[in-house]
Every structure is written in structure tokens, then in C-alpha cells.
Amino acid sequence: xxxxxxxxxxxxxxxxxxxxxxxxxxxxxxxxxxxxxxxxxxxxxxxxxxxxxxxxxxxxxxxxxxxxxxxxxxxxxxxxxxxxxxxxxxxxxxxxxxxxxxxxxxxxxxxxxxxxxx
Amino acid sequence: xxxxxxxxxxxxxxxxxxxxxxxxxxxxxxxxxxxxxxxxxxxxxxxxxxxxxxxxxxxxxxxxxxxxxxxxxxxxxxxxxxxxxxxxxxxxxxxxxxxxxxxxxxxxxxx
Numbered sequence: 001x002x003x004x005x006x007x008x009x010x011x012x013x014x015x016x017x018x019x020x021x022x023x024x025x026x027x028x029x030x031x032x033x034x035x036x037x038x039x040x041x042x043x044x045x046x047x048x049x050x051x052x053x054x055x056x057x058x059x060x061x062x063x064x065x066x067x068x069x070x071x072x073x074x075x076x077x078x079x080x081x082x083x084x085x086x087x088x089x090x091x092x093x094x095x096x097x098x099x100x101x102x103x104x105x106x107x108x109x110x111x112x113x114x115x116x117x118x
Numbered sequence: 119x120x121x122x123x124x125x126x127x128x129x130x131x132x133x134x135x136x137x138x139x140x141x142x143x144x145x146x147x148x149x150x151x152x153x154x155x156x157x158x159x160x161x162x163x164x165x166x167x168x169x170x171x172x173x174x175x176x177x178x179x180x181x182x183x184x185x186x187x188x189x190x191x192x193x194x195x196x197x198x199x200x201x202x203x204x205x206x207x208x209x210x211x212x213x214x215x216x217x218x219x220x221x222x223x224x225x226x227x228x229x
Contacts, residue, residue, distance in 0.1 A: 004161075006161075034216075041126065041221075041222075041224075042221060043206065043219040043220060043221045043222055044162070044206070044219045046216055046217075049216065091159070093161050093162075095161075105167055107217065108164075109154075109161035109162045109163070110161050111160055111161045112159065112160060112161045114159065
């Protein structure tokens with residue numbers, strides 16, 4: 001099956017610093033990539049949707065200036081958490097959707113990045 | 119009322135038992151239904167994908183959709199300790215719509 005990778009798998013940072021998370025589709029081209037956040041024992045909450053070469057669309061309540069998303073190519077998207085604070089500590093999961101098929105069939109998830117802000 | 123409701127569990131069953139996981143939803147516009155398995159500290163993995171009402175079987179897994187009752191189920195036969203994970207139901211309205219997830223049910227298969 002299609003593979004989506006994320007880097008780093010975990011990161012610990014000090015409050016006020018910025019953290020960048022990379023998401024790559026390894027063996028397919030993804031016109032659309034998604035970023036989710038998952039708190040312990042909670043579901044995946046969609047943060048934003050990005051299409052290659054255009055600005056990301058953020059879900060209600062997600063600060064676009066705090067969570068910067070760049071989708072520079074069909075295989076790479078990055079999420080930068082700017083001026084991170086302890087409440088940003090969470091599990092961040094990216095997802096990439098292939099070119100054909102329905103969302104349910106062709107949207108693949110990365111392994112997640114655990115962020116801990118001290 | 120949330121769009122998708124799922125009992126978080128945990129659900130503990132002995133090895134070899136049949137497991138039944140369920141979700142209800144409120145929006146009749148949902149047409150595509152999925153079940154994902156998520157191991158601890160990992161991303162979700164698609165297990166089953168169905169369109170509209172009916173049953174779909176894949177090995178030990180059977181997905182069932184009842185659109186009239188707005189109720190979906192996942193059955194796991196001959197459960198194994200390796201099935202211990204969180205199972206998320208999910209659904210979408212249209213082909214390119216965003217996925218709406220349930221909270222997930224934590225399942226423990228006891229050896």
C-alpha cells in the first residue's frame with residue numbers, strides 16, 4: 001500500500017520555540033495533504049487541508065498564523081508550530097490523498113509526530 | 119449532538135471471541151464509511167471501506183452499514199491479542215469530502 005512518512009517521530013522543545021514537522025508521500029503523488037491533531041483518548045481533529053502550490057484551508061478555531069503549512073510539492077508538506085506553548089503538546093498526524101478514487105479509499109495516514117512543549 | 123458517536127471503551131474480551139464495535143451518526147448525507155485501526159502512538163491504518171448500506175467481509179473482519187438506522191458496525195472473528203488497538207469509525211459525505219472520525223474504541227484482547 002501507499003506509504004506516508006513523517007519526520008521527526010517525536011520532538012521535545014522549550015516554550016516559545018518553533019517546530020517544523022515534515023510529511024512525505026513516498027510512493028505516490030498527493031495533490032491534497034491534511035494535518036490532524038489528536039489529544040490523548042480523543043479522536044483525530046482536522047486542522048487544515050492543503051493543496052500543492054496553494055494556501056492551506058484551516059478549520060474553524062485553528063490559528064493559521066500559529067500553524068504554518070507549506071505544500072511545496074506533490075510529495076511534501078510541512079507544518080510549523082510557531083512559538084509553541086505547552087498546550088500545543090499533542091500528537092500531530094499528516095495524511096495524503098492520491099490522485100484518483102474517493103477520499104476514503106485513497107487517503108493514507110502518516111505514523112504521527114509526538115510534540116512535547118516544556 | 120455530535121456527528122459521529124462511538125463508545126470509547128475500553129472493551130476487553132478473551133482471545134478467540136467475536137468482537138463487535140459500533141458507531142452511530144446523525145447526518146444522513148454520509149455515504150462512505152470506514153474503519154481504521156490505530157496502535158498506540160501510531161497513525162491510523164485503513165481496515166475496511168464501504169459504500170452505502172450492506173455488509174463487506176475481509177478475512178476475519180466484517181463491516182456492516184445500516185443507513186436507515188444510521189448505525190455501522192465492525193465485527194472481528196477469532197480475535198487475537200494483536201488485534202488490541204483503538205478502532206476508529208469514520209465517514210464522509212461525498213467523494214472528496216473531509217473525513218469525520220469517531221472518538222475510537224480501545225479494544226483489549228486478553229490472552
